[in-house]
Amino acid sequence: MDTNLREIIAQIDAYSAEKTLPTAKTTALFHSLLSDAVAKATSAEADGTFFVKTGDIPAMWLRDATFQVLPYIKLMKAVPELKNILIGVLRRELRYVQHDPYANAFNQTASGAHWSDDDSDIPVSDLVWERKFEIDSLCAPLFLALKLYKNTDNHDFLDDEFWQTLSVTMTVLETEQHHDQSSYYFKRVDCPANDTLTNDGKGTPVGYTGMVWDGFRPSDNACEYGYHVPSNMFLVAVLSQITPLIPTEFSALKVRVQKLVKAIKQGITHYAMVTLPTGQVGYAYEVDGLGHQKLMDDANVPSLLALPFIGYTSIDDSIYQNTREFILSKQNPYYYEGKILAGIGSNHTPEAYVWPISLAMEGLTSTDPAVKVAQLEKIAATDNETDQCHESVSVDDVSQYTRDWFSWANMTYCELALDVLGV
Template identity: 35%
Template sequence: MIALIIFLVLGSLTLRSNAVQHPWALRDASCPDYISYSTRRHGPLSTGALRLPYQRPVVECRTFRSAEVERVINDLKDKFVDTDISRLFENCFPNTLDTTVRWHLPGSAPQSFIVTGDINAEWIRDSTNQLSPYISLLKNDAPLRQLALGAIHTQAEFLTYSPYCNAFQPPTQSRIKPSSNEQSDVVNPAYDPALVFECKYELDSLASFLDLANKYFEATGDSSFVNRDPYFMEAIRNLLMVLDEQALTTYDEDGNDIRSRYTFQRQTSSGTETLSLRGSGNPTNGNTSLIRSAFRPSDDATILQFFIPANAFIAIQLQKAKKLFVAAGLKDLANDLYSRGETIEKGVWEHGVHEHKVFGKVFAYEVDGYGGIINMDDANLPSLLSLPLMGFVDASNDVYQNTRRMLLSKNGNPYFLRGPDFAGIGGPHIGVRYAWPMSLLVLIRTSNDDAEIKSALELVKRTTGGLGLMHESVNVRHSADYTRPWFAWCNSEFGKTILDLAARKPHLLFGEGAAAYLI
């Protein structure tokens, strides 16, 4: 209690300005560590059959506060027929704001450092997805808009320094001590570990940077940051440089191998944690208009480096960016981005679709341009299951529906896992006993089948280990066995899923005849 009073007195100015640049040294002394906090049950418990705990930190210990987010929670929490679902939404929807805004500096050039949860580093992909449920609230919440704009600026600064890297240390001006990933990686181009947490080149990270900028512009109509931000245009130039470098073929016309500018090697006993062929990865045929990705969004190495979900994602984001750059007065760049996106999209359809002997025409997970194909899906986004969510294809598309049937079949997807306690898509990152709740949340948002949605939502609800938060993965045979109690990305995905159902299928949450809830 004394520590809390001290926090209130000394931190009051910061809190009144909506939790901007937090006194983290003081917070560490006065507020519980959320890694530990998230593993214990806190009251009051829900009135549902699962008696789920209330897992939000006390108001004074939340890392950012949004009036609009609180309004949405208050609008919905008493409408749910299932009070356990209500409690999950109340815990999960604000979790990124409650717990992961490690540093935020407002102003004309704001900065926001948003960690993924229990790891003190920012993944570009994760932070974009973590913020995505709040995008539609930006117009009516100026501090929240500053947070999102700060995230764009910080990501741009990261990519200005090292566009090949996926996870970053706190910005130097935050004065937050960097942490080590405890690896001795040999990476080209070299990087400074004081600035970079990990340097796995993942194409979807670049797409995620564009995604956040595009969503911010769509929600606010504000394109001024493109020209005002000192890092943004340099980040765009670096992004295009990477796309050009990673579109190259492995061999020239004379059969000589062309060494990739990016290489990655790690001393490890896990084959998914390093790249073959002296860090270059398996060969690709560059005459495909596809872009290589050394790693997947799971941070696992690709087998065949034309990773189709990321190529689909970057194709759509490049095309969407045309509106942003036209609004910013950069029409030539806008047209170039759109053309690049169209070319990659064409490559996905030409090289990323094949005839499966059981399921018909389907999307491959990875290809190499030589005819090599990997058929599978991983729970991490972007995935093949999530293609409609990224806007690449309508969910009713025949090729997508064939692919979906393949991905949700134990005979079609080696990482579709089913057990007595849980079922869903997993991946090699955790192993063949653990499915990820994230995969079921994507399943729900890409389904129009009420029975399928209800079944998936029930599974997700019952596999929180009694803690009322989403986890990274869950043992399909023993749901009390899970990984990562504090995984903000998946908490945001749950919030996004509930808001999708509230707008699209309100009767499943609020009862027959319920009106759609739109934010």
């Protein structure tokens, strides 16, 4: 680790040491975790960018990396040197997207390491760890760029490289509006059914909706129906905010973005607004444009629970509140209750395991300070004396959990802690 990173870590630790949360346990965990992403996950690269591994897996997920460094946006005034790291993470994300916009996770170097040896039949480069197409992977750099834009005065990072990467992104998104005409496929053998796509790697059939087809959910599990609604909403949120920033020399790109946003919005209204089991109108999790709907929510962000957090809607929006009521109930097949915990899990992890990320998101999407504090305390109680927020935790036994080190969960806890602190 270089000297500059050590100095930044020391400044982050000094900042956190001055903060006190409602309980000793929540405070201690915050002090332990705030520097986690820089201290343990981030590496400075020779080209001035920064590689951020997801935790106990050595690859960089575009989605995870954005959410891992997101709390540092709020710390830039206290630790100004964080800006260079955040821009460096953004630039590495942009270069990964340019290298392969269909990939979700990348190696630090072109080592040829892949998640699975079975991926040899997929057109995957030596720099790519995994080539699952997930819309949120393309949204993540835009989300990070927007947060930087709103919290800094120098916007030099919105340069030609940025807009050219957006053009690459748009080409893929436009292609996947018509997935039946796309060359993308993903086939993996000797794996769980949700780790590969059916129909010879093309996924279940879909009809045109205006939305963008998605191969895999943010959980990295295959979509049951091809239009993942929260990811399309994430697209609307980031592209709508990016549009006014597109310079005049990229006017054709601006027109493309506006056209896509309009089509997705129409698709959401026509196909994704449904009658929930509660009898209220809300959002489906997935649809296929052929009459099928998946009514659920998953812990991974973007999720229906996280819609206000990703900038798609307001917390008090009635359709969102109807959806929230449904997904935070046993009518959501991935909502679990036990002796210790209640919350949203995922088919990516065992049944009756709740994700601290979703517990944090409950707090981050609530206007009630008491709820925020309660969620912070719930998460802190799940660390099993490891000073870590795990991927998922049994609702009955906190000693049963997945992943020893999951940096995204750690930093989402810190995001909620900073919210509670009013930062």
